[in-house]
Every structure is written in C-alpha cells, then in structure tokens.
Amino acid sequence: MAESKIKATDGGSSGWAWRRGWPFLIAVALLTALIAGHRLIPNVRGLGSLVDSAAPFLGLGVPLLGLAALLRRSWIALAAVLVPALLWVALFGTAWLPDGGGGSVRLRVASQNLRAGNPDPAATVASLAETGPDLIALQEISGDTREPVAGALVEHYPHRAAVSTVALWSRFPIREDVGVDTGLAWTRALRAVVAAPGGDVVVYVVHLGSARAGDTGTRDRTVATLADQIRQDRAERLIVLGDLNTATTDRMLEPLTELLRDAQADAGRGPGFTWPAAMPVTRPDHVLYRGLTAAYARVLHTPASDHRAVTAGFR
Known part of the structure; x- marks a missing residue:
C-alpha cells in the first residue's frame, strides 16, 4: 500500500x-x-x-x-x-526581411500630413526637403501654413499644384493638375501630370475621409471612390501619395491595393508605422504606385507634425 x-x-x-x-x-x-x-x-x-x-x-x-x-x-x-x-x-514577420529594392533612383517622392494648426510648418517641410525628394505631397495645408511652407520650398521646388488642403511641390514641371472628387463635401485630392525623368508620371495627392471608432463609413466610401478614379485612369506610370486614414492590413484598403503596389511592402523594412508621430502604431500614410519599380521606402520623423512622413524612390 x-x-x-x-x-x-x-x-x-x-x-x-x-x-x-x-x-x-x-x-x-x-x-x-x-x-x-x-x-x-x-x-x-x-x-x-x-x-x-x-x-x-x-x-x-x-x-x-x-x-x-x-x-x-x-x-x-x-x-x-x-x-x-x-x-x-x-x-507579418517577412516585412523585416531585407527589402527587394535597390538600384539607381530616378524619382524620389515624399508625403507628409502637415497637421492642422502646425506651430512650425516651415520646419516640418524643411526637414522633409533635406532628404532630397523630387516631389513633396502635403495634406492638411491651410491658409495659415501656405506662406511659410512656400517660403521653405520655393527655392528648390519651383512647381506647385494645390487644391483645398492638399498640395504637390515639384522640382519638375507640372503639365496639368485638377481636383479629384473622392465623395467628401469638399475636394481633398488632386491629380497632377509631372514631367519626370523617363516620361510623364501621374501623381495623386490624397487625404481620404476620416475614420472614427465605430464609424468608418465615410473613409470606406472615399477609398472606393478613389479606386474607381484610379481604375479609369489610363496613365501607365502612376503614384498615389497621401493620408488614406487606414492601415495596409485593413481589408477596406483592398480596392486600392488590388490596383496598385505598396512601396513600403516592396522596398521598405518593417511595418513603416507613421501615426502618432511620437510613438507610431499604425500606417495611414502611403506611397502606392504602378508602372515603376520601387528602389526604397522609408519613414521620416519630422518636427511639429502628428504624423511621420513617408518617402520612396523609384527607378
């Protein structure tokens, strides 16, 4: 026992x-x-x-x-x-593997949500310009910020297109530009044809509808509306820059990602989070494209904005 x-x-x-x-x-x-x-x-x-x-x-x-x-x-x-x-x-872990970019770069782009009420917009865009992009797309630019932004950029970016609170500054001539309706009460996107090296590139600068907890309907409609615009656009080389108010992993971004490639996924390292700037946990800011090859994609912490900037290079 x-x-x-x-x-x-x-x-x-x-x-x-x-x-x-x-x-x-x-x-x-x-x-x-x-x-x-x-x-x-x-x-x-x-x-x-x-x-x-x-x-x-x-x-x-x-x-x-x-x-x-x-x-x-x-x-x-x-x-x-x-x-x-x-x-x-x-x-998700493959995002940290060595990127598939590299090679010579012919076109550099950057996008920044400037932040409404930015206390020092000139410092924000000056920091961005120091990285040497050929195109700078801005969102949430307002009457109070236009003059200091212009003063910081005009010397090296003589060409500009602007509609409402979005704008594009370019080293290269802008052949034409027009506002793009994304279904909001006011126009918050533009389409510009840029005379870039190797031929024209169509550039969309976009700030899509906001999303709130329990209410993403407006954002979702603007994603679908922009996707319809892109689907009908016959441009061979095309880039979308801006604050899309949704993350890459969000199913609601699929109407766009089915049509365009993601520079961060193709040539970046890591998830590329951009918001909030102090300690980012998501990526509402994007560089989407077609007809080009991404050489690199990065995130830049600029001063005075609540978003980090996104940059990319193409060959």
Whole structure:
C-alpha cells in the first residue's frame, strides 16, 4: 500500500504535467484563429477594420502565452505556441526581411500630413526637403501654413499644384493638375501630370475621409471612390501619395491595393508605422504606385507634425 501511495503521489505532482496545458491550448487556438482569420470578423461599425489594422500586434500574444506555459510547466502548451508564432512570422514577420529594392533612383517622392494648426510648418517641410525628394505631397495645408511652407520650398521646388488642403511641390514641371472628387463635401485630392525623368508620371495627392471608432463609413466610401478614379485612369506610370486614414492590413484598403503596389511592402523594412508621430502604431500614410519599380521606402520623423512622413524612390 505504501508503494502504491508513492506512485500515485509522484504521478499527480511530478514533472511538467501535460494536463496543465489544456487551458493554454484553448488560448493558443484562439490566438491562431485570430491571426489567420481576422479578416473574417464582420466589419460591423468598423470592428473588422479595427482588428485588421491592429493585426500585426497580435504577435504580442505569442511571448505572453509562451511565458505562461513556462510558468505552468506545460510542455504541450509551450510546443503549441509555435503554431501562432510561425503563422505570425509568415504573415507579418517577412516585412523585416531585407527589402527587394535597390538600384539607381530616378524619382524620389515624399508625403507628409502637415497637421492642422502646425506651430512650425516651415520646419516640418524643411526637414522633409533635406532628404532630397523630387516631389513633396502635403495634406492638411491651410491658409495659415501656405506662406511659410512656400517660403521653405520655393527655392528648390519651383512647381506647385494645390487644391483645398492638399498640395504637390515639384522640382519638375507640372503639365496639368485638377481636383479629384473622392465623395467628401469638399475636394481633398488632386491629380497632377509631372514631367519626370523617363516620361510623364501621374501623381495623386490624397487625404481620404476620416475614420472614427465605430464609424468608418465615410473613409470606406472615399477609398472606393478613389479606386474607381484610379481604375479609369489610363496613365501607365502612376503614384498615389497621401493620408488614406487606414492601415495596409485593413481589408477596406483592398480596392486600392488590388490596383496598385505598396512601396513600403516592396522596398521598405518593417511595418513603416507613421501615426502618432511620437510613438507610431499604425500606417495611414502611403506611397502606392504602378508602372515603376520601387528602389526604397522609408519613414521620416519630422518636427511639429502628428504624423511621420513617408518617402520612396523609384527607378
């Protein structure tokens, strides 16, 4: 009887008891399903869009579950954590691999949400101009900021197109420009034909509708409207620069990403987050394109704006 009692005691308490892992297996399964199927969550009141935008951060659950498995001494849970870990790496981790860009650069572009009420817009654009872009696209430029911005840029960017609160400054001649209706109450986008090296490039400077928690309808309509414009545009070389008010991982951006390539995905390193500037957690600012080859894509922290700038080079 003593021997039987010892065996029962050892079997119930020694080692890493596999049965301790079952609560964690459920948590791992839920995390795996969320990483793999976040786009299946219904987009009711923008919930699906919000989860899509936050999807890269789901990977934070992997080390937390791994630590919990270690603390509970469960081999089976620790092994199971590899499943969401590998899935996250496959879906999001590749952004950190060496980019596919490189080569000589013939056209450099930059985009900056200037910030309404920017206390020093000249400093913002001067910092951006120091990186040497050929084209600078600005959003949220207003009457108070136009003069200081012009003063900071006019020497090296003699050509300009502007509509409402968006503007394009260029080293190269702008052949024509026109406002673009994205379905807002006022025009907040423009289309310009730039006489760039190697031939004309059509450039859209865009600030799409805002998205709020529980209300992304306006933003979603402006994405679809802009996509319709791009679909009908017959330009061979085309770039979209601006604040699209949605992340690359958001399903609602698909109408555009089905038509255009993403410079950050093709030639950048990492997720390229731009907002909020102090500690960015998402990327509403984009460089999308077709008919060109991206050589690099970067993010620049400029002063006085609540957005970081995005830059890209094409060959």
